[in-house]
Amino acid sequence: MTTLGTPRLMAAWQRQLNRISAQLDKALPWGSGRRSLWAALISLVLAVLATLVWLAGRYEASQVQAELERDTADAVSDLRSSLSRQVQALQALQSGHFASATWQPEALALLRDNRDWLRVEWRDKTWQLQAFADSPLRAPAFERISRNEVLNEASQACQRARRLNGPAYSSTYFLPQSDGLGIEVMELCLPVTQNGEWVGSTVVTYSLQELLTERLGRTFGRKNELSFVEPDGTRLAIAGAQRRERRVFTSQQLVDLPGNTLLLRMDGRRGEPDLFPNVLTALVTGMSIALITVMVLLTKDARRRLKAERDLADALAFRKAMEDSLVTGLRARDLQGRITYVNPAFCQMVGWEAEALIGQNAPMPYWPPEMVDEYQQRQAIRMAGNASPREGFESVFMRQDGTRFPVLIIEAPLISVQGEQTGWMGAVIDISEQRRIEELSRASQDRLQATARLATVGEMASLLSHELNQPLAAIASYANGSLNLLKDPQAEPQTLDDVHMALRRIAEQAERAGRVINSVHDFVRRRDQxxxxxxxxxxxxxxxxxxxxxxxxxxxxxxxxxxxxxxxxxxxxxxxxxxxxxxxxxxxxxxxxxxxxxxxxxxxxxxxxxxxxxxxxxxxxxxxxxxxxxxxxxxxxxxxxxxxxxxxxxxxxxxxxxxxxxxxxxxxxxxxxxxxxxxxxxxxxxxxxxxxx
Structure with a gap:
């Protein structure tokens, strides 16, 4: 039912989702209400898909559990059949004469063939031990503890066997071993009759661990874990594969034996079903993932469209604010020269409204009448593409009141999204204030140059007055010394030589004064000396x-x-x-x-x-x-x-x-x-x- 109904249910849900989505797209704008409906729709779809996946997983789990229960029933049946064959083998042993010479070898042969047997005993009607044989495949089971100490369970089994006149099994009990460990064992008692008269009993001691391993382990232990358990869950013996993962598949079956009942537990090796336990779950999961992916993509696409719309609105608002704040006029013209756009700064500059300018062609209303011919020739050159793009040129515009003002125009090609030129975009700058500042700057520079020349004259005078003090002082000293020598009436002949030397020094200092004047003059003018x-x-x-x-x-x-x-x-x-x-x-x-x-x-x-x-x-x-x-x-x-x-x-x-x-x-x-x-x-x-x- 689940396998057939799931594709139809998924298709119905898909059609319903498409109808709801179409109605939402037509009825609601994208807002808080639409987002809430989308959230509710997505939650509902996710819940349905999760339910489908869970049901598919539960179906797979039920299949695994049913298979495990069948295996458990088969294991119980195989165990009963094996125990029945062992009873028949014991009956064949009893059919001969009871002599130790012949009974002992036959018992050992049976012990070799049945690894789950620990010991075979022959007891008479008085419960006296006549003969016994321990399994040659392992150490004697009653080596650590005396056999007489654990005869109670075997005795009760034999009593039940006499009443049933057939085999009877005892309850399980723990048997310590010489290695410090122990095993769970069970006794089988088979009455021996001759000529219809009970003459004794054959007792077999079973190891529950070996019973599971030998009788069920090879068949069912490869996939499952087998164990005999008590009603409270205590495990008596374990066999088969043991995995460390959490086991979720368990089956228990009662093994009804004459005189005793065992509880067989089988744990599945497989854990809980994976993400894709079978074709059904894989199909449902794949369809769920595909549907969720489509919904996510649709949601992302809606969000991208909304974001694109918001970005476009923000870009338009930013562009409008930027255009309103510009002091530079912007003017766009198509390839025929018609105005297609002007910003508020351009309108304020020329004094015309945008509606009066858009669509206008030469001659423009802001052209001075005396320059119309020149501007038409310039526009023809620009429209023909012979002018260099982004090259500024100065012009004169006329306001609506007739006043002229100089402008600087910079134009560049207007390129569309497809990479084709659709016109020209021009930036118009009013340079009236710039021209006025330039005139003021030139006047200020003239005044500064005049002031600098006056300062230079003053600096030169200060330098000359300072630097000429030294050579002039030297000239005065030499002149005074010469006069003193000439006034001396007792001057010796070498006095004239001193006077000549002083005059030469005066000439040198005069020449030095001239060089000082030239050097100071160059220094003041900041020229290279x-x-x-x-x-x-x-x-x-x-x-x-x-x-x-x-x-x-x-x-x-x-x-x-x-x-x-x-x-x-x-x-x-x-x-x-x-x-x-x-x-x-x-x-x-x-x-x-x-x-x-x-x-x-x-x-x-x-x-x-x-x-x-x-x-x-x-x-x-x-x-x-x-x-x-x-x-x-x-x-x-x-x-x-x-x-x-x-x-x-x-x-x-x-x-x-x-x-x-x-x-x-x-x-x-x-x-x-x-x-x-x-x-x-x-x-x-x-x-x-x-x-x-």
């Missing part, structure tokens, strides 16, 4: 006369230390000489104090990195003055900051600027135990030339 390769010794020799002149005045000893084989430096000679001279004079003035006893000025030149010829040349000027206070050091290089009453505060600032223009850095540090050292580095001529090339 005329640089050359100069030996460090030549720089010190150039400033030595002026340094020595002031040193004698301030009673300062000057030491010039120049390392041997120094490379030439690449510099503006005049500006670097001014830096060295300025640092030397500052050092000597720092020691012009009554508290300074050792007035020594050290000018030292050495490699910036020993062992590397092209690393640069380091210049240092060291004095033994009082040092620089922390508050002064913080603003020492600031322009117009000075600690001298007659100073201008531009010397160190200009020195640092000159050094930085040469790629170096002017630094100072305390000199131990007293004094200050100023250092800077100039590039070597070889490395600078290579770098410049």
């Amino acid at each position: 005329a640089r050359e390769a100069v030996q460090p010794q030549a720089l010190l020799d150039a400033i030595a006369p002026l340094v020595n002149l002031q040193a004698r005045k301030l009673q300062v000893r000057v030491h010039m230390r120049v390392d041997a084989r120094l490379p030439a430096v690449w510099c503006d000679r005049t500006m670097v000489e001014q830096v060295l001279l300025n640092l030397a004079r500052n050092g000597m003035q720092a020691m012009d104090s009554p508290h300074c006893r050792d007035r020594v000025l050290v000018l030292q030149v050495q490699l910036a990195a020993p062992g590397q010829e092209h690393a640069g040349v380091a210049f240092s000027v060291t004095d033994l003055g009082a040092g620089i206070a922390p508050d002064v050091a913080a603003q020492l290089f600031n322009p117009f900051f000075t600690t001298k009453p007659e100073g201008m505060g531009l010397g160190l600032s200009l020195c640092r600027t000159v050094v930085e223009q040469h790629g170096g850095q002017l630094e100072f540090a305390p000199h131990k135990p007293v004094g200050t050292v100023f250092r800077f580095t100039l590039p070597a001529a070889g490395s600078q030339t290579t770098h410049t090339a």
